[in-house]
Amino acid sequence: MGITADFSHFISGHDRAALPAEVRHQAVRCLVNLAGCTLGGARHEAAQTAWTALRPFMGPPQATLLGRAERTDALHAALINGIASHVLDFDDTHLATLVHPSGPVVAALLALAQHLPISGADLVDAVAVGIEVECRIALGICPAHYDRGWHVTGTVGGLGAAAAAARAMRLDPQRTAWALGTAATQACGLREMFGTMCKSLHPGRAAQAGLMAALAAAAGFTSSLRAIEAPRGFAEVLGEQPDYPAMLAGLGQDWVVMENSFKPYACGLVIHPVIDACLALRAEAVDDPAAIAAVTLDVHPLVLELTGKAEPADGLEGKFSVHHSAAATLNDGYGSARQYSDEAVDDPRNVALRRKVALRPDPAMRKDEARVTVTLAGGGQASRHVEHALGSLQRPMGDADLDAKFLDLAADVLAPGHARRALQACWDAPGLARAADVAEALAAPSQQAR
Amino acid sequence: MGITADFSHFISGHDRAALPAEVRHQAVRCLVNLAGCTLGGARHEAAQTAWTALRPFMGPPQATLLGRAERTDALHAALINGIASHVLDFDDTHLATLVHPSGPVVAALLALAQHLPISGADLVDAVAVGIEVECRIALGICPAHYDRGWHVTGTVGGLGAAAAAARAMRLDPQRTAWALGTAATQACGLREMFGTMCKSLHPGRAAQAGLMAALAAAAGFTSSLRAIEAPRGFAEVLGEQPDYPAMLAGLGQDWVVMENSFKPYACGLVIHPVIDACLALRAEAVDDPAAIAAVTLDVHPLVLELTGKAEPADGLEGKFSVHHSAAATLNDGYGSARQYSDEAVDDPRNVALRRKVALRPDPAMRKDEARVTVTLAGGGQASRHVEHALGSLQRPMGDADLDAKFLDLAADVLAPGHARRALQACWDAPGLARAADVAEALAAPSQQAR
Numbered sequence: 001m002g003i004t005a006d007f008s009h010f011i012s013g014h015d016r017a018a019l020p021a022e023v024r025h026q027a028v029r030c031l032v033n034l035a036g037c038t039l040g041g042a043r044h045e046a047a048q049t050a051w052t053a054l055r056p057f058m059g060p061p062q063a064t065l066l067g068r069a070e071r072t073d074a075l076h077a078a079l080i081n082g083i084a085s086h087v088l089d090f091d092d093t094h095l096a097t098l099v100h101p102s103g104p105v106v107a108a109l110l111a112l113a114q115h116l117p118i119s120g121a122d123l124v125d126a127v128a129v130g131i132e133v134e135c136r137i138a139l140g141i142c143p144a145h146y147d148r149g150w151h152v153t154g155t156v157g158g159l160g161a162a163a164a165a166a167r168a169m170r171l172d173p174q175r176t177a178w179a180l181g182t183a184a185t186q187a188c189g190l191r192e193m194f195g196t197m198c199k200s201l202h203p204g205r206a207a208q209a210g211l212m213a214a215l216a217a218a219a220g221f222t223s224s225l226r227a228i229e230a231p232r233g234f235a236e237v238l239g240e241q242p243d244y245p246a247m248l249a250g251l252g253q254d255w256v257v258m259e260n261s262f263k264p265y266a267c268g269l270v271i272h273p274v275i276d277a278c279l280a281l282r283a284e285a286v287d288d289p290a291a292i293a294a295v296t297l298d299v300h301p302l303v304l305e306l307t308g309k310a311e312p313a314d315g316l317e318g319k320f321s322v323h324h325s326a327a328a329t330l331n332d333g334y335g336s337a338r339q340y341s342d343e344a345v346d347d348p349r350n351v352a353l354r355r356k357v358a359l360r361p362d363p364a365m366r367k368d369e370a371r372v373t374v375t376l377a378g379g380g381q382a383s384r385h386v387e388h389a390l391g392s393l394q395r396p397m398g399d400a401d402l403d404a405k406f407l408d409l410a411a412d413v414l415a416p417g418h419a420r421r422a423l424q425a426c427w428d429a430p431g432l433a434r435a436a437d438v439a440e441a442l443a444a445p446s447q448q449a450r
Numbered sequence: 451m452g453i454t455a456d457f458s459h460f461i462s463g464h465d466r467a468a469l470p471a472e473v474r475h476q477a478v479r480c481l482v483n484l485a486g487c488t489l490g491g492a493r494h495e496a497a498q499t500a501w502t503a504l505r506p507f508m509g510p511p512q513a514t515l516l517g518r519a520e521r522t523d524a525l526h527a528a529l530i531n532g533i534a535s536h537v538l539d540f541d542d543t544h545l546a547t548l549v550h551p552s553g554p555v556v557a558a559l560l561a562l563a564q565h566l567p568i569s570g571a572d573l574v575d576a577v578a579v580g581i582e583v584e585c586r587i588a589l590g591i592c593p594a595h596y597d598r599g600w601h602v603t604g605t606v607g608g609l610g611a612a613a614a615a616a617r618a619m620r621l622d623p624q625r626t627a628w629a630l631g632t633a634a635t636q637a638c639g640l641r642e643m644f645g646t647m648c649k650s651l652h653p654g655r656a657a658q659a660g661l662m663a664a665l666a667a668a669a670g671f672t673s674s675l676r677a678i679e680a681p682r683g684f685a686e687v688l689g690e691q692p693d694y695p696a697m698l699a700g701l702g703q704d705w706v707v708m709e710n711s712f713k714p715y716a717c718g719l720v721i722h723p724v725i726d727a728c729l730a731l732r733a734e735a736v737d738d739p740a741a742i743a744a745v746t747l748d749v750h751p752l753v754l755e756l757t758g759k760a761e762p763a764d765g766l767e768g769k770f771s772v773h774h775s776a777a778a779t780l781n782d783g784y785g786s787a788r789q790y791s792d793e794a795v796d797d798p799r800n801v802a803l804r805r806k807v808a809l810r811p812d813p814a815m816r817k818d819e820a821r822v823t824v825t826l827a828g829g830g831q832a833s834r835h836v837e838h839a840l841g842s843l844q845r846p847m848g849d850a851d852l853d854a855k856f857l858d859l860a861a862d863v864l865a866p867g868h869a870r871r872a873l874q875a876c877w878d879a880p881g882l883a884r885a886a887d888v889a890e891a892l893a894a895p896s897q898q899a900r
Contacts, residue, residue, distance in 0.1 A: 045670075049666070049669050049670050050671060052669050053662075053666045053669035053671060054662070054665070054666070056510075056523075057509045057510075057523040057526075058509050059508050059509045060506075062507075073508075074507055076507075148687055149683070181642075181643070185604075185638060185639055185640045185651065186655060188635060190635045190674075190682055190683060190684060190687055191682040192677060192680040193635050193673060196672045197673065198632055198635050198673045201632065202635070212504070215504070215507075216499070216503045219499050221496070221500060221648075222648070223643060223648045224645075224646055227640070230642040232599030232641040237598055237640055
């Protein structure tokens with residue numbers, strides 16, 4: 001029929017009961033991971049500044065801000081939660097396109113679920129459908145789209161959020177197409193913004209715009225029915241010679257959401273095998289990190305190119321410093337997002353150790369492979385080789401890994417028992433009568449006792 | 451320094467007192483025209499549907515919806531008023547770029563003026579500065595940007611609104627650059643949406659996004675300081691080989707806002723000289739339109755290409771039918787937006803007369819030139835030649851023309867005395883202590899007596 005029409009019929013007509021069990025489980029994993037990342041980012045200054053700036057304009061307290069006691073209207077909740085989901089650079093990644101797919105989709109759906117009655121099963125189904133459509137549209141325009149300078153999470157994110165919200169609202173195919181169109185014509189996000197608060201604004205705006213698009217379509221707000229593929233539509237204007245067959249191949253059969261990956265560490269992906277090796281060394285071979293004389297990293301050349309910042313100035317730069325990452329992990333073990341605070345980067349123990357780190361780029365290494373060799377002051381050596389980093393498609397994060405990551409990220413905003421209950425609510429989502437229970441479990445208690 | 455920095459210093463540092471009187475007057479004319487167009491579009495179904503869909507999420511009643519009794523938060527007021535400003539295709543046009551510049555700028559500023567104390571003089575100054583920046587950025591990327599499929603009013607509109615709001619809020623150069631960047635990374639709007647409600651969404655979203663960008667920047671939300679010119683910034687990603695010198699040439703000296711034009715008739719621009727000629731014929735030569743046997747139009751070939759729809763199906767198609775436009779004008783004289791209602795297009799008198807209209811395309815004619823010849827049933831002939839259409843740069847709408855247009859558009863939503871007071875408030879803006887008085891004068895009375 002047409003790309004937009006095919007997607008619209010898939011979104012509107014797909015049979016929830018026929019969703020394969022592993023796809024449903026993957027959608028829940030996306031929810032768990034994204035909720036944890038949002039809790040971890042809830043108090044970040046980007047989310048905080050947006051909240052402060054926009055608070056005077058917000059509507060009724062319909063929806064939860066994850067990790068906060070305050071509520072706001074569903075559209076602003078989608079925005080702020082979307083910002084918070086991405087500020088730690090810790091959310092999920094569809095590696096083939098570099099889309100971070102869950103932020104726009106989950107932020108839109110959790111807010112919607114507090115405005116309309118949506119079951120947990122429908123929430124999980126809509127997460128799968130939204131991410132599926134989002135990543136497939138990206139497959140048709142990447143890498144040229146990303147290379148041109150588009151932050152693809154911002155652009156296709158709104159389409160994913162619209163698809164998810166339209167699905168959850170059970171819109172008919174025409175209104176679903178309008179929702180996709182109204183999201184497509186709001187697609188935005190420039191890579192120039194990397195390193196500023198606007199980077200996280202992109203998934204936030206995508207969540208808000210996609211949700212708004214579905215709500216508007218439901219009310220009869222019209223859009224093009226060929227928004228994705230028309231000559232002056234999304235893919236032609238924001239892409240270069242789009243590959244439409246790649247968008248649709250196997251739609252509803254081969255689930256692209258299965259190729260979504262989760263990060264164990266809050267830094268650039270190419271650093272991850274180095275951290276795996278450092279964790280093993282610290283656990284098994286290094287009793288006293290102060291006794292380390294030298295650290296040698298055998299890595300893919302991209303590690304030097306992307307993360308070769310030997311003297312990072314602050315936490316944000318630390319995320320792009322393999323030197324800091326190796327030093328902090330050898331000193332303190334698994335450090336999650338806290339390892340990339342300004343304080344951690346300034347810690348004299350980390351400064352001293354990162355100056356002993358040397359890189360040996362090796363084109364024969366894969367991007368998710370690394371060997372780390374530690375030389376101790378006494379002359380002894382220890383080495384660990386990682387074939388595939390944790391979080392890669394070959395060695396995905398297990399459910400228990402996701403639990404640990406969630407609880408670690410939640411620790412700043414929720415008490416331990418509360419965090420465990422919130423985590424359980426995410427895992428239990430498919431069986432909940434009210435998807436809103438998931439969002440409510442992720443709220444921080446108000447300062448007044450309840 | 452850099453394009454973004456140069457614009458930021460211009461916006462932040464320009465001397466309001468040095469604004470040339472004719473530029474200030476032109477800014478007031480933009481305000482008058484845009485306010486009238488917004489009143490005329492206030493009850494259009496695109497604005498109405500957006501209002502209905504988003505009402506559950508709106509914030510406190512801070513700001514006026516022009517031509518309505520309801521109020522809403524400033525961000526949603528900017529959105530809804532921006533939509534209403536464009537739905538009649540009757541707003542202003544910067545002919546060199548096809549930007550409709552006032553909608554995003556004025557909708558953002560009127561809403562802001564009801565949130566923060568802004569004087570009328572500052573409002574008018576910010577209108578001039580916002581339109582200036584908006585059109586200049588467009589000059590650097592058009593026509594390639596428009597040809598690629600971007601609705602330039604949506605894309606540069608947000609930058610214009612951000613510039614205007616930053617100016618009115620007196621942000622420093624750094625925060626002004628952040629505002630421009632936060633607007634630039636939200637730039638969007640596809641030409642594929644023409645013919646759907648999403649076309650008018652574009653200036654609405656631009657107004658809302660630009661206002662949000664300035665409010666966020668004021669609160670410390672960071673963005674790139676090179677958002678316009680960076681390799682992965684606005685102009686390179688959304689344009690093709692941008693012409694940066696064209697953006698800045700004569701900035702602060704040669705005011706591009708002076709080249710903004712106002713439409714006397716609610717249809718495609720190339721039809722306008724035909725309407726001028728028909729108005730003259732009706733006033734001076736045709737006593738009984740029913741006695742017309744034939745109408746011959748000598749026009750530029752583009753008139754046939756763009757507006758050659760001999761049998762329009764509805765009001766929207768009527769805007770692209772020179773046949774209907776000539777017939778309706780000969781029948782009823784000046785008809786404003788009502789001449790493009792479904793009823794007017796179906797009126798048997800207009801149907802009969804438009805079937806007597808013949809076009810003679812002539813490459814020697816200018817686009818704003820036309821000759822209309824009427825042959826009467828008795829054999830007599832009358833002809834009128836228009837050198838330059840009313841509303842062209844060579845023959846701009848006078849202030850009295852703008853008054854008549856405003857009062858005509860206001861008639862559907864405001865009582866005559868109220869409309870005249872609202873019009874006067876726009877003209878008086880430069881001397882008002884509170885710019886909010888302009889917005890409040892443009893509200894419809896509530897249904898309860900006050």
